[in-house]
Amino acid sequence: MLQSNCDSTARGGTVKPENIVPAPRPRGAVFVSYRQNDGRPVAARMAWTLRAMGMPVWHDDSDLPPGDTVDVIREALAGGLSGAILIITDDIKNSPVVKAVEWPMIRDLNSEGEFTLGVLNCAKEYSGDIYSAPDHYLRRRRDRVLRRYRQHIKGLKQYRFAGDKDEMDRLAADMLRQRLHHLRDAIRDRGYAEINLATRADPNAEYAEAADLTFRWDRNEARLPSLKSREQLRRSLHVATSAIRDHVPASLRFHGQAHLSFGLAIGASLTLGPEVQFLADDGLWRVTKAGPAKNRQLTETDVHPRTGKGPVLMYADLIGPPSDAAYNALAESRRWSECLHVRGRNPGERVASADGDRLAHELADIMRAASGRNANCDVHLLLRTPLPVAILLGTLLNTLTVTTYEWSLDGDSSNATYVPIFRLRPGSRNTIVETY
Secondary structure (H helix, E strand, O other): OEOOOOOHHHOOOOOOOOOOOOOOOOOOEEEEEOOHHHHHHHHHHHHHHHHHOOOOEOOHHHHOOOOOHHHHHHHHHHOOEEEEEEEEOHHHHHOHHHHHHHHHHHHHHOOOOOOEEEEEEOOOOOOOOHHHHHHHHHOOHHHHHHOOOOOOOOOOOEEEEEOOEEOHHHHHHHHHHHHHHHHHHHHHHHOEEEEEEEOOOOOOHHHOOOOOEEEEOOOOOOOOOOHHHHHHHHHHHHHHHHHHHHHOOOEEEEEEEOOHHHHHHHHHOOOOOOOEEEEEOOEEEEEOOOOOOOOOOOEEEEEEEOOOOOOEEEEEEOOOOOOOHHHHHHHHHOOOOEEEEEEEOOOOOOOOHHHHHHHHHHHHHHHHHHHHHOOOOOEEEEEEOOHHHHHHHHOOOOOOOEEEEEEEOOOOHHHOEEEEEEEEOOOOOOOEEEEO
16 A cells, blocks of 8 residues: 655654554555655556556555545544555655654554565665665664664665665566565465456455455556556566466456457466456356367458558458458458458447357468468557456467557547557567557
8 A cells, every 4th residue: 555655744743653453454455654755756656566466455545545644544544454665865854754653554554464564765865885875864863862762674675776876666566576476375265366457447455354465557548548657567477377377276357347459468478377367247258278178159250461561451240230341441451461351250248258269269260361371471460359258368379479458549530540569479588578
């Protein structure tokens, strides 16, 4: 959770520390303690980095209600956390809230076995050993007078974020691994890990315990995912899915809403991972790597060979009524080896969750065959499908190189276009090899 480090003096109150040590909650949020004067930009980036790794965050910009800041912070710290990140900047020594409220409570919470504390050391002006700066900055005057202050942070692993050191992503990755470690037994007993996705939701902490992992990315109000969110996914996805593969001894069950390009990328990053499922309002979607018996076809494909030697363009249009204008415009806009228009066998009929496995394999087979006919070229993929189809399909794309697009509307429907978002290479270390 990301905390508000507004000084109590700004609200006109005195700071009285309280020794409340609630039990850690493995699904709880991560609290990030920082000094607003010089730590706000770092804390904002830290919050979004955690969210992109699947961890819920409490942030003052979205979670701090009206009222006494100190009381709200105490409530957040006492509300059940999975961990905290302490951001050390040079001006933190002047923050009575961090020194007298947040740090004492975090220190007590850290004595519990399932609580994870991370330290991001951003100090620049400290003249001694830089890893001694946190203890020096957080020492209160009365501690010095009474000679009762002991070192607490110098012996902990610290991550640097200053000068040429940028270890923020590594800190978030280690926090994720610890979260999964603490959730491991619960996931094993349940039989699956719950993963919530949202590319358009507000990043508040209300969702904190809705799932084992909760992914959020920085968003804008436009239809397309923001460039910032695409870069966050590119930078963090392979780290998150690697941790999931290493620490989740069960299936993955997704739910939520996301852009189709994000869904495909997430699925593609799990081609070598555990079974993937998606729980939607219409039931449970799932995919098996071996594939179902090929007893019926769910799609029909129009193939249009072209004279070019470029990649293959494939349009999977499984949501009625038909909407072909943007696809047709893209098909005519460049040289393709082949264009494929894939429709449901019963246009206008809703795709059933029970058909998810068969449908995902069918689409993957069509893509693989088209690429093979054209010297194993790349496939450019336009999806007009339910989100579960995108995720399930992604898990089956190993050995293909795929550029995924999003539908975009600028003005009236005649200006609709498809815009490239990611170039994916499933099976490689980082599935997202390029963002657009």
